[in-house]
Amino acid sequence: MTGGWIALDGAARVWVAIVVIGLATYGFRVSFIHLFGRIEEVPERIQRPLRYVPPAVLAALVLPDLLTMRPSVVATLADERLIAGVVAAVVAWRTENVFATIGVGMGVFWLFRFVVFA
C-alpha cells in the first residue's frame, strides 16, 4: 500500500508478512477470550457476518485455482484442474475425508495432465 512496503526485498517481505499476519491472527484468537467478563455477549452485528466468512473465503480461494476464464468455452472446460476439482468436490461431499479428497483429486489431475491431455 505504501511505497516503503513495496520497496522491501524478498526476505524482508516474507518476514514482515509472517510477523504482521501472526500478530493480527493472535489478536483475533485472544480477542473475546481476553475480553470476556467485561462484555457478556458477542454483539449480533459481529456474529452474523462472521458466520459466512468460512464458506465465502474458502470458495474464493478454491475456485480461481480450478477455473480460469478463457476466450472459448472448450478451452475453459478442458482443463485438468477443473475436471479434478469437480471429482474431488464430489468425493469431499460424499466422504468428508481430507485424505480421500486429496488422493482422488491428485490422481485425476495427473491422469489428465500426463495421459489424456498429454
Next chain:
Amino acid sequence: MSRADGSFADGDLWAGVRDVFPLMLGVIPFALVAGIAAVNAGLTLTEAVALSVIVFAGASQLAALDLLSSNAPLAVVVGTAVVINLRMVMYSASIAPHFARYAARMRAALAYLLTDQAYALSVAKFAENDERSRWRYYLGAAAPLWVVWQIGTVVGVVVGAGVPERWGLTFAVPLVFLALLVPAMKDRPTTAAGAAGGAVAVVAAGLPLNLGLLTGAVSGVAVGLLAEAIGR
C-alpha cells in the same frame, strides 16, 4: 501451565488427545502441503517454520504463500490472510465463557492454540459434559495439532524441494480447501455465500494487486447475509 489442583496425567487431558487423533488424518496432508507451498514460494526452512509457528493457521498461510510467490503487494498479502483468519474472532467469542474463570496469562496461552479443529472439538465436548476440566481437555486436543502441524511443515519443505515442478504438487492446496469448503456449505445462506464468493473471485481474478480473493470473500459474506435476510 499446570495448576495446583491436579497433575498433568489427568483423564481430561488424555480424553482430548484421544478425540483429536482421528482429525490428524485431515491435518497431516494439510501440514505437508503448507510445507510444500512454502518451498514453492521460495521460503527457506527457517522462514517456513516461523510461518507455521507464528501464524499457525493453515488456510491463511497457504493464501499468503500464494500471493507472496505471485509478487502481490505486501498489503494485499497481509489483508487477505487477515480476512481469512477473521473467523477466529467467532471461535474466540464462542469458547470464551468456558475459559472465563482462568487467570489472564493462562487464557492468553490457551488462545494461541485456538484452531478450527481444537475449537470445534472442545465446544462440542463442553456442551455434553459439565464436569470436564476445560483447559485440560482443550490442551489435550489443541497441543497435538500444534506438534503435528510443525512436523508436517518441516517434512513438506524437505519433500517439496525434491519433487519436480511439472508434477504440480501445489494443486493439493485447492484440494485441501475444497475438503474444508464442502462441509462449510451446510445450509442455504452458507451455500449462497460460497457460490458467490467463488464466482466473484473467478471473475475478479484479473484485478490489479491480486485483489480478486479479497473481493470474492467480501462479496460472499454480503450474499450470505442477503440470503439469510430473504430466507426469514
